[in-house]
Amino acid sequence: MFNVQLSFTNATIFQFSSSFMVQHHLQLAAASSHGWLRATPSDGHSETSVDKRWDSLAFNPVKTDYIYVMKSCKDGSFSNGGLRHYGNIEISPSAAVLNYGQGIIENLKAYKNKNGSIILFRVEENGLRMRVGADRMCMPAPTIEQFVEAVTSTVSANERWIPPSNKGFLHVRPLLMGNGPVLSLTPAPEFIFLIYVTPVRNYFEPINVVVENDIHRATLGGVGNIKAIGNYAGIMKAQAKAKANGFSDVLYLDSIHNRNLEEVSTANVFFVKDNTISTPVLGGTILPGITRKSIIEIAHSQGFKVEERLVPVEELFDADEVFCCGNAVCVLPVGSITLNGKRVDYGESGFVVSQQLHSALANIQMGLIEDKMGWTTLLN
Amino acid sequence: MFNVQLSFTNATIFQFSSSFMVQHHLQLAAASSHGWLRATPSDGHSETSVDKRWDSLAFNPVKTDYIYVMKSCKDGSFSNGGLRHYGNIEISPSAAVLNYGQGIIENLKAYKNKNGSIILFRVEENGLRMRVGADRMCMPAPTIEQFVEAVTSTVSANERWIPPSNKGFLHVRPLLMGNGPVLSLTPAPEFIFLIYVTPVRNYFEPINVVVENDIHRATLGGVGNIKAIGNYAGIMKAQAKAKANGFSDVLYLDSIHNRNLEEVSTANVFFVKDNTISTPVLGGTILPGITRKSIIEIAHSQGFKVEERLVPVEELFDADEVFCCGNAVCVLPVGSITLNGKRVDYGESGFVVSQQLHSALANIQMGLIEDKMGWTTLLN
Known part of the structure; x- marks a missing residue:
């Protein structure tokens, strides 16, 4: 079976984990430092000489054709x-x-x-x-x-x-x-x-997440369950504060009780306990992620019990693994969660379930295994 | 003292009130029907031949210079x-x-x-x-x-x-x-x-408002207290529903208890009971309107007691007058409020306080009375 680069040994994961804390999880490794992306400061884009040096890819806007x-x-x-x-x-x-x-x-x-x-x-x-x-x-x-x-x-x-x-x-x-x-x-x-x-x-390194108490990304009766552009800029402040404090990303809680899990900034969140995988139920404030939906189906097919329900944040401290998922990151393990100064680290088990689900989904998306789910469309 | 046209007789107010119910309060009287605004359907703007026919002004985008x-x-x-x-x-x-x-x-x-x-x-x-x-x-x-x-x-x-x-x-x-x-x-x-x-x-006609139970415009920890663009598109659905049901605008309640007044779509809300004027306290979800602030100062100077506090929606049914205020509308009387099918009409008193506060503020803004508050800047 093919494995995504950088992904599937614990040694590699931890090597990235320590250096990653102070950077955004999608903006590692400024590609311009590799010399093949010609920065164009006038408009903020990078221009890429294509078909070589893919190793320098990051997550920045590129002027394509x-x-x-x-x-x-x-x-x-x-x-x-x-x-x-x-x-x-x-x-x-x-x-x-x-x-x-x-x-x-x-x-x-x-x-x-x-x-x-x-x-x-x-x-x-x-x-x-x-x-x-x-x-x-x-x-x-x-x-x-x-x-x-x-x-x-x-x-x-x-x-x-x-x-x-x-x-x-x-x-x-x-x-x-x-x-x-x-x-x-x-x-x-x-x-x-x-x-x-x-x-x-591709991206697969554990991120260190802080739970946000003051800023909320959505409310009942709002637009948190769709991809409205207005959902995003309002949480940049929480992200900036988290990064300034050495975290990779932010976990948001519900706006009424300030207790139940909602999402990481731009990804759905799951946790693993024994053979059960749990994720916040869609209730009007949570984006119905297509990756989320796919992971639920894959987890079912692999014999996990999957619960969609209200998840009080305290449950995370007893979890075996925590991961988030979204289109860009696929499945991304959470290396630690900090709530009110209390930090819990995960990964002793080597993020086995996160890796297993990541592989199952990524291998379908990359065409490395047969797509028995009927999810992919081939062009050409 | 100069009075704003269309404003200060009850007869005029009620004449507008009845025909106004099914239209947005800022989009009356499509100016193009007057023949001097040349519609340019290609881009949605109106082009105006300036310096005449000001009577046909509406509230639409115009290509200025x-x-x-x-x-x-x-x-x-x-x-x-x-x-x-x-x-x-x-x-x-x-x-x-x-x-x-x-x-x-x-x-x-x-x-x-x-x-x-x-x-x-x-x-x-x-x-x-x-x-x-x-x-x-x-x-x-x-x-x-x-x-x-x-x-x-x-x-x-x-x-x-x-x-x-x-x-x-x-x-x-x-x-x-x-x-x-x-x-x-x-x-x-x-x-x-x-x-x-x-x-x-200029605009001064009573509007008929419906209280919205499902859609909220803001939440604690969100951006309802600033003029973020994302605050607006999320409430268009509630506005559209209100207009389809014959109302002019929507009154939103807090997202936690669904009970306390927040704002009308793009304006702060006040109510009058005896000599007291009350308005929702700024608590993180309500825009600190500059017109709101000015009206509070004017009301104080006119001897009213002004309360900024949580206002349960039921209090409106016992109010003498309700009005909203914002930059474009200045002070705008509320002719009726409908909550869960129950409608209360105001205006028997002739919107005396709303008119009084509107005059006081509008006359300063138009330079018709001396600006003792130091609020205006003269150019030329």
Whole structure:
């Protein structure tokens, strides 16, 4: 069985763990220091000379070749979408997305298998989730068929940016936003659907997490269960504080009791105790992650008992393992959790379950094992 | 003493009240039906032939002459700001504002007095609030001096768009946003400060409000107390439902007990009982409105007792008057409130206190009475 680089020996994990504490878990190893990414300080992007040196991949925006753009019609349908050369877009200063945050995002990944075929993972699920989110935000959305076609088209056009699967993948970011001008608080008269892609590296190192007591990422009756852009900037302050204190990321609690687990900043959270894997139940504040859903199905198939329920934070201190999961990180072990100054370390067991679930999912996504779940789409 | 047109007779108020129920309180009287606003469906703006027909003003985006643009430097300071002809801006698809909602707004107004001088209202307060909001959202911000200078410059350059004060005012919208590209959730590497202006009409008609039970606009530990763009799109769904049911706007309750008043969609709320005026206390979820603050000071000076405290929604049913206030609406009486199908109508007293406070504030803002509070800045 193929293993993801850097992943599957405890020695390697701990080597990364100690140096990782003060850095964001997705921004290790500034690629520019390797000399092959030409920084362009004028716009903050990196420009990459493709097809070599994939070892230097990080998790930064890269100017790839093409973006996909499609606009809404008056009846709320979308049409005439197509590829454009990568570049800035034009937008009105009074666009609803800039003034009132009317925008949602999605995250997907594309790997390349050993035969050179491109693999997409559960892309229809992302298209469906975008439609659910759009409805909550009073936006029209592309159909699932349009979504899948747009992702396929964008990934194929940027094929040369897909790393070898043992190095990384193509991160795919669809955006849907109100770009038409408004003055009062009202949905935009026009919407734009856009996709851009960036090559990023695989990732599997334990992160050190601090539990946040003051800042909450969501509330009942809010938009925490969709990928609204407004969910994210409000937690940057907690992340910044955590990093300043030497942590990798933040674990948020519910906003009513300040006790039950919600999410890590941009990932769902799970814990393992004996043969049971538990994760916060979807109750309106938690993102229904597609990786979360996949991990639950894999865990079931591997004989674990899976519980979706309210999880008081104290339970983590008795856990065998804690991990989070999301599109970019797949499954990421939590090396330690700190709550009110009390730190609990995990990993004595070698993150066996986290590794096992990571392998099972990553190997499907990379095309290294047969996809018995029917989750992948092959291009070419 | 000068009175704002349409405002101060009960007959006029009730005439508007009945026809107003099914429309948004800031979008009455589609100006294009008057024939002098040339609709440009391609971009959703209206183009106005200025200096005539101010009677047709609405609350829609208008292409005025100039916007103000200033970018951040690497050290977080802002410099080299200046005016540009009104038009679209360019932005990266991976800008932090588009992907993670890293943006805040402000609202101000500029009137013209009978001598032709331009009047700004408490502009330093907006500059300060933008700095507080920026800090919460991990953004650098212009200094208060830069903010005031930018507003002054933008309003002066668009002077011909300022309506006569009995017709309307120039709505001033500063934006601060992360326009630099990011991939992971992290503050943008570059920020843009932008101001645009639009002429809008004065407004004083009672609105019919419905209390929302399911959707909340803010939570403790969130960003409801700053003007984060993400606060707004999440409540469009509640507004749309309210309008579909014949209401003008929505009153939100706290997200924990679903009982205490928070805000109307984009305005603070007050109620009057005998000689006491009460409003929800600022506790982290409520915007510290500059109009709110001004009304509290005016009410004190007029001999009212003012209470800032938790206000259970039931208290509204025993109120003499209810009003909301904000930059655009100044003071706006609430004609009725509906909670769980139970409707209470106000206005038998003629909205006397609402009118009194509206006059006191509006007359200062329009330069019709001496500004003993030191709140206004005269240009020219």
